[in-house]
Amino acid sequence: MTTVSATRPATTQASTDRRLRIAILVLSLIGIGVAGYLTYVHYEGLKVLCLSSGGCETVQASSYAKLDGVPVAVLGLAGYIGILGSLAIRTELGRIAGFTIALIGFGFSMYLTYRELFTIKAICQWCVSSAVLMTVLAILTAIRAVRDEPARL
Amino acid sequence: MASRTKQKEEARARRLAEERAHTERVRRERRLRMIGGVVLAAVAVVAVLIAVSSGGTSKATGLQKGTGQAKTVAGVSSLLSGIPQSGARLGNPKAPVTMTYFGDLECPICQEFTLSGGFPQLVANEVRTGKVQVVYKAFETATRVPSVFQTQQVAALAAGQQNLFWDFAELFYHEQGQEGSGYVTESYLQGLAKQVPGLNFVKWESSRNQSALASQVISDEHAGSSLGVTGTPTLVFQGPTGKTASPPEGVPTYADLQQAIKQVS
Numbered sequence: 001m002t003t004v005s006a007t008r009p010a011t012t013q014a015s016t017d018r019r020l021r022i023a024i025l026v027l028s029l030i031g032i033g034v035a036g037y038l039t040y041v042h043y044e045g046l047k048v049l050c051l052s053s054g055g056c057e058t059v060q061a062s063s064y065a066k067l068d069g070v071p072v073a074v075l076g077l078a079g080y081i082g083i084l085g086s087l088a089i090r091t092e093l094g095r096i097a098g099f100t101i102a103l104i105g106f107g108f109s110m111y112l113t114y115r116e117l118f119t120i121k122a123i124c125q126w127c128v129s130s131a132v133l134m135t136v137l138a139i140l141t142a143i144r145a146v147r148d149e150p151a152r153l
Numbered sequence: 154m155a156s157r158t159k160q161k162e163e164a165r166a167r168r169l170a171e172e173r174a175h176t177e178r179v180r181r182e183r184r185l186r187m188i189g190g191v192v193l194a195a196v197a198v199v200a201v202l203i204a205v206s207s208g209g210t211s212k213a214t215g216l217q218k219g220t221g222q223a224k225t226v227a228g229v230s231s232l233l234s235g236i237p238q239s240g241a242r243l244g245n246p247k248a249p250v251t252m253t254y255f256g257d258l259e260c261p262i263c264q265e266f267t268l269s270g271g272f273p274q275l276v277a278n279e280v281r282t283g284k285v286q287v288v289y290k291a292f293e294t295a296t297r298v299p300s301v302f303q304t305q306q307v308a309a310l311a312a313g314q315q316n317l318f319w320d321f322a323e324l325f326y327h328e329q330g331q332e333g334s335g336y337v338t339e340s341y342l343q344g345l346a347k348q349v350p351g352l353n354f355v356k357w358e359s360s361r362n363q364s365a366l367a368s369q370v371i372s373d374e375h376a377g378s379s380l381g382v383t384g385t386p387t388l389v390f391q392g393p394t395g396k397t398a399s400p401p402e403g404v405p406t407y408a409d410l411q412q413a414i415k416q417v418s
Contacts, residue, residue, distance in 0.1 A: 055403075068205050092184070100191045107199030111206070122262075122403070145188055 013147070020144050021087055024098065024137060028087075031080035031133045038073035038126055051125055059124035064115045072112065076130055079105040083137055099138075099145040106138035215330030215337075216344045222328075226348050229323040232273060236281055238316040241309075243276070244286035250279075250414055252287045255377045255387040258305050259337065260295035262404060263386045264326040271400075271407035285414060289322060290373035294385045301337050306370045308342045311360035312349060320349045392417030 041048050042060070050056035059065060065072055079101055086098030109131035116123055217225055237245055252275070256263040266272050279285035289309075296302035305325070312321035324345050330336030346357050360366065380389065388405060390398045390413040398416035400409035 064206060067202060096187060096191055099188070100195055103192065103195035104198050104202075107195060108202050111199065111203050145191075146184070 017144065017147070020140055024083065024140050024144075025087055027133050027137050027140070028080045028084040031130060031137070032077060032084065034126055034130050034133070035073050035076035035080055039071060039077050042071045042073055048124070048126065055122040056124040056126060059116055059122050059127055064112060072108075075108075076105070076134075079134070083141065086141075095141070095144045099141040102134060102138040102141040105134040109134045215328050215341055217328050222348060225324065225327045226350065229320055229327065230350055232276055233319055233323065236276070236319075238313070238319055240313040240316075241289040241318045242286060243289075243319045244280040245283040246286060248280075248283050248286035249393040250285045250417055251391045252285055252410075252413075253389045253391070254287055254289050255292040255373075255380075255382045255385055255389075256289060257292060257294045257296055257302070257385045258309065258322060258325045259302075259329065259332060260385045261329065261332055262384075263295075264329050266386045266404045267323065267326045270404040271410040274407040275410050279410075279414065289318065290376055291370045292374055292377040292382055292385050292387070295332055296337075297333055303367060303370055305337050305342060306373075307361055307366045308346065308357075310366040310369060311357050311363070312346065312352060314360045314363075314366075315352055315356065317349050317352050320352070321345060324348055388413070390414060390417045 038048065038060070040046075042065075048056040048060055067075060082101040083098050083105075086094045086101065088094070089097065112127060113131050116127060216222075233243070236243060239246065256267075275285065276287075280287060291302070291306040293299065293302045296305070309318055309321045309325065312318050328345065330341075343354075346352055346354055377387070380387075384402065386405075387402075388400055388410070390400075390410075392398075392414075394417075396417045398413040400413045405413075
């Protein structure tokens with residue numbers, strides 16, 4: 001009886017962590033898709049598929065689309081790959097690393113969204129999608145980071 | 154005897170529970186400290202990224218100095234040298250196609266178009282060879298204070314009286330400061346004018362007082378409004394038959410400009 005009651009919370013904890021990891025995995029893959037597409041069109045010199053008229057082109061061509069010469073799409077791609085990679089490290093280090101990358105991504109995404117709204121005055125759906133993904137990833141990785149280490153089942 | 158053994162077991166269990174609780178507490182505190190450190194580190198990294206970003210504080214003051222400025226001035230001279238200028242017009246006035254460029258000197262998207270969009274290639278190919286002429290018309294968008302917009306545009310037109318409008322405008326775009334930071338001051342405009350090779354500074358200062366130039370800015374804005382211009386850059390191509398075309402909004406590429414030229418030719 002004692003054994004059963006002691007095992008249940010560990011099982012629940014591990015199951016929640018598993019769900020969080022799956023959610024982070026899926027969101028990171030979507031993020032890689034979004035950032036990968038923006039990186040591809042940047043280097044191929046193609047036009048970004050956009051719902052609003054010229055919004056994505058305007059944002060992509062603005063000075064905020066590059067950070068010291070490096071396209072921010074490349075940085076986003078690296079961030080999503082980093083978060084995805086952190087899932088492979090099944091220790092506290094992996095959870096903290098994932099949270100750190102997502103938090104930096106979230107902070108910088110907020111800054112870029114502010115620039116889109118108030119400086120460039122154009123909205124790029126791809127960038128907004130990425131900002132939303134980074135926000136959710138920051139929340140999920142934060143939950144994983146503050147939670148107790150799950151028991152290995 | 155049995156009771157003593159039980160007491161010992163209970164004491165041992167209590168001790169183990171306390172040890173476990175202590176270990177857990179230490180682990181939790183260590184993790185929270187680590188997370189606090191991570192948050193601080195992330196804030197520091199984001200602050201650095203923002204500072205490095207081209208929209209960061211380095212752009213706030215605008216004017217370049219030293220070798221950066223020399224390189225910019227040389228680049229602008231190389232782009233424009235040998236191309237006829239008259240007022241806000243760039244290129245041969247007899248060129249069959251006219252591109253009217255509605256712009257705001259403080260507009261960052263105009264900057265992108267002028268410096269890295271399709272514009273440099275258009276100047277190097279079609280304008281230089283006399284196929285296209287470009288006429289700049291002022292249209293206020295990014296500049297938040299109308300009087301500043303008027304002053305900076307008149308400053309550019311005053312350079313235009315010495316056939317150096319485009320040198321001034323190009324330098325303005327190259328050394329554009331942070332939008333909304335109030336970087337366009339008298340010292341900024343004078344600093345730009347002093348960078349324009351061949352500009353007579355005293356004459357430029359004197360020209361800035363001409364009411365005709367202020368009227369031209371107002372007339373440019375009316376022209377834009379009557380054409381339905383709402384943002385900058387807005388480009389209107391007109392061919393020899395009067396046919397017009399406009400490339401897509403945003404930052405048109407050289408291919409977009411070529412397409413518009415083809416449509417009106």
